[in-house]
Amino acid sequence: MPMKVTLLCLLLLIGGAAQAAELSLAVSNASGAALENAVATLTPVGRASSPKPAKAVIDQINKEFVPYVSVVPVGSAVSFPNQDNIRHSVYSFSPAKKFELKLYSGTQAEPVVFDKAGVVALGCNIHDWMIAYVYVTEAPFYGRSDARGNIAFSGIEPGEYELRVWHPDSAAPEVVRPLRLGNEAQRLSQSLPAKARAAAGGSHSH
Numbered sequence: 001m002p003m004k005v006t007l008l009c010l011l012l013l014i015g016g017a018a019q020a021a022e023l024s025l026a027v028s029n030a031s032g033a034a035l036e037n038a039v040a041t042l043t044p045v046g047r048a049s050s051p052k053p054a055k056a057v058i059d060q061i062n063k064e065f066v067p068y069v070s071v072v073p074v075g076s077a078v079s080f081p082n083q084d085n086i087r088h089s090v091y092s093f094s095p096a097k098k099f100e101l102k103l104y105s106g107t108q109a110e111p112v113v114f115d116k117a118g119v120v121a122l123g124c125n126i127h128d129w130m131i132a133y134v135y136v137t138e139a140p141f142y143g144r145s146d147a148r149g150n151i152a153f154s155g156i157e158p159g160e161y162e163l164r165v166w167h168p169d170s171a172a173p174e175v176v177r178p179l180r181l182g183n184e185a186q187r188l189s190q191s192l193p194a195k196a197r198a199a200a201g202g203s204h205s206h
């Protein structure tokens, strides 16, 4: 390959990579333990953004909701399949979405559309311990932390953003902070006053 073409290809590669920002966010609690199931969203400041509604599934398995935390854009449809051989009755009293579904084993109710931003707490009328959360957002970029507390964002246009970080078991409301994303990959950590779930951590290993 002639030198000129090689150089051009290299410049194109660099140019392509320079248009997208990357952010890796580590969420922990005050004592430094990783927080699983934290939600983070990124909203561009001063630029129009509209997230596309998505589809999500929250199962009922062994008398638990799976997953415990979901994050969806406004207008998303969430279905609630009952995988158990018993009856569940899924409800929410949250202002962002009030509903009730009586679900027998094998029944597939119509998906519930979450049309307002906010946190929706789910419960089951039959099994008090069944709890789950749906975080409904107007932000175009969003994610949920894994067992190590990490959330990765990629392919984002560099610029000014508002970062929001929330956790269902946090004593404080969500953290809101301004963030400038450049062309390079950025690492950020955020702590929230919340208890880490014993099952998620590795502190009980032998």
Ligand SMILES: [Cu+2]
Pocket (backbone or CB within 6 Å): 063, 087, 088, 089, 124, 125, 126, 127, 130
């Ligand atoms: Cu139930």
